[in-house]
Amino acid sequence: SQQGEEDPQALSIQEGENATMNCSYKTSINNLQWYRQNSGRGLVHLILIRSNEREKHSGRLRVTLDTSKKSSSLLITASRAADTASYFCATLPKGGGTSYGKLTFGQGTILTVHP
Amino acid sequence: DTGVSQDPRHKITKRGQNVTFRCDPISEHNRLYWYRQTLGQGPEFLTYFQNEAQLEKSRLLSDRFSAERPKGSFSTLEIQRTEQGDSAMYLCASSFAAGGVDTQYFGPGTRLTVL
Numbered sequence: 001s002q003q004g005e006e007d008p009q010a011l012s013i014q015e016g017e018n019a020t021m022n023c024s025y026k027t028s029i030n031n032l033q034w035y036r037q038n039s040g041r042g043l044v045h046l047i048l049i050r051s052n053e054r055e056k057h058s059g060r061l062r063v064t065l066d067t068s069k070k071s072s073s074l075l076i077t078a079s080r081a082a083d084t085a086s087y088f089c090a091t092l093p094k095g096g097g098t099s100y101g102k103l104t105f106g107q108g109t110i111l112t113v114h115p
Numbered sequence: 116d117t118g119v120s121q122d123p124r125h126k127i128t129k130r131g132q133n134v135t136f137r138c139d140p141i142s143e144h145n146r147l148y149w150y151r152q153t154l155g156q157g158p159e160f161l162t163y164f165q166n167e168a169q170l171e172k173s174r175l176l177s178d179r180f181s182a183e184r185p186k187g188s189f190s191t192l193e194i195q196r197t198e199q200g201d202s203a204m205y206l207c208a209s210s211f212a213a214g215g216v217d218t219q220y221f222g223p224g225t226r227l228t229v230l
Contacts, residue, residue: 033218042119042206043158043221088157092217101146101210101217102171105157 006089006106014114019076021109023089024069030092032065033103034074037086046074046087051094081115117141119222121207127228128197135193136225140209147190148208148219149182151175158206164190165212197229 007022025032031050035043049056049065049072056063062075076083090103120139128134140147146165150158161180162172166187176182179197184190194201204226208219 035221040204040226042223043208045218045220048218090157101148101163101165101212102160103148103150103158103219104160105150107155107157 006087006109008109009107010110010112012112012114013079015079015081017079017113019079019083019111019113021074021087021089021111023072023074023106025072025089025091025104025106026070027091028094029067030094032063032072033090033092034061034063034072035088035090035105037088037108039085043088076111079111079113081113084111084113086110119207119209119220121205121222121225123225124223125226125228127230129230130197130199132197133193133195134197134227135191136205136207136227138190138192138207138209138222140189140207141211141220144209144211144220145187146210146212146217146219147184148210149190149192150206150208152204152206152224153202161192194227197227199229202227202229 005024033048034046037043047058047063049063060077065072086108088105088108090105122137148163149161152158161176162182164184179195182192204224206224208221210217210219
């Protein structure tokens with residue numbers, strides 16, 4: 001079953017605008033990761049934020065994590081048409097054991113950037 | 116350096132037939148994962164290996180599904196007696212788990228259509 005819920009389900013913006021996507025999850029996590037998926041293709045890893053981090057930047061990406069609210073957000077600044085894709089958050093559970101490596105994905109946000 | 120590769124990229128089969136997919140991970144990655152993704156959803160975990168040991172299997176993985184990773188290198192996922200509900204994208208990922216960070220790199224996926 002999907003742990004995460006992403007909001008919004010779909011987002012349509014103009015090139016140059018910022019895009020913000022939110023993710024909520026239910027259980028304690030070791031880290032949270034964001035992935036991008038272009039139509040019908042595999043997932044590309046974007047950024048990872050650990051449970052003891054609150055904010056992380058990578059190029060035009062900014063990720064925040066609020067473990068008290070069990071939520072994260074992904075901000076893409078100065079969006080480009082090439083950013084058009086589905087974006088997924090995925091959580092890695094806290095603690096050891098065999099479930100440690102298992103990522104739980106949200107349902108994704110479909111981002112469309114119009115040129 | 117090549118990424119994760121999967122073969123075939125597309126498979127069309129008739130209900131009741133057996134199919135087998137192959138995944139070649141990034142060399143030296145000790146973990147290999149299988150996920151399934153249906154249209155409009157995020158990937159769902161199926162199973163994963165650390166080296167040649169299969170450490171966890173999802174309840175999604177019915178008796179008709181079997182995965183192997185001989186010698187801890189490539190992996191195969193076999194579906195016996197396919198059903199229309201098996202139609203999905205099957206994604207493979209690999210990682211080198213160390214220090215509590217487990218960034219998974221995904222292959223392009225195998226899209227299965229069961230007629």
